[in-house]
Amino acid sequence: MSERLEDARNVLSVEGLTLDLAGGHAQPRLVDDVTFAVPAGGAVALIGESGCGKTMTAMAVLGLLPAGIRPVAGSVRLGDRELLNRPERELAGIRGREIGTIFQEPMSSLDPTMTVGDQIAESRRLHLGERRGTARSRARELLDRVGIPDAARRLRAYPHELSGGMQQRVMIAAAISCDPRLVIADEPTTALDVTIQAEILGLLRDLQRDSGVAVLLVTHDLGVVADFCEDVVVMYAGHVVERSPVTDLFASARHPYTRALLRSVPAGRAPRTPLDVIPGRVPSAGDFPAGCRFRPRCEYAVDACARTEPVEARLDGGTGGHAARGTRCLRVAAGEIELQEAR
Incomplete structure (x- = not known):
């Protein structure tokens, strides 16, 4: 367990969350061993490509998982109250009252x-x-x-x-x-121009300052993450592959997937410069590769990456009271590869 999960100031604590998909397309560990925490007045980002499990994790917190997907392990606590497998009547009293939700498409939600x-x-x-x-x-x-x-x-x-x-x-x-004590914001600035986006983020920041609300931000936008969040949880194919304070992540990403994500950001590049891309795509549920789930797309993969599924290894401590950094990569944990500058 990370030090942060033991902090009584945490509004949300997700520990070892594991989700299975049942039915004709059964997939065990669709989301696997996800752990993070959101403190009062803090903002934590869940990032990663589409299909990595970000929204599914957020829906597990809300108790709104799609039919056929169920939690099989782990814990989701709002303060000291366990939310997993609670009766729907009880969860309905929590949603809206203690957990507010901002969806990415207001016209489809209003x-x-x-x-x-x-x-x-x-x-x-x-x-x-x-x-x-x-x-x-x-x-x-x-x-x-x-x-x-x-x-x-x-x-x-x-x-x-x-x-x-x-x-x-x-x-x-x-x-x-x-x-509410917690707001879950799922791509809250999608389809908004940059001026309105800045206003929305400023509004959320004011709410944090005035009321101490905690924010879990689900997003693809690394610019929004850098501007708004203190901590980042990087997800890939249902796994958390890196956890880090935001300043440390952008200064020196550790996991090869995080490094590749940061290289693909167009900001600061000369006009007409080709963007870096990550080859391949996120594997579908039921088609996860053996060993490391990022292995088929990783430039640093070796034979050992196919034989052993990595577990999260703790790295150097975070800064400014943040949680310690962690990564799910055999070679980074063993010191076999050194990932310095993200770009």
């Missing part, structure tokens, strides 16, 4: 038949028992808080009447409407 005011107020009426008038008044205050002008009028608007940036702000207002 109800087109309800005004945004009613959608924000609904959570307070359900979880806090407020009357309709009181809840709508609080909804107007929340729209003000997230920076929507003329909130009293926008309260009566339907989602399609708002811009993409305003829709995302409504999603944030709904997510924080009951003052």
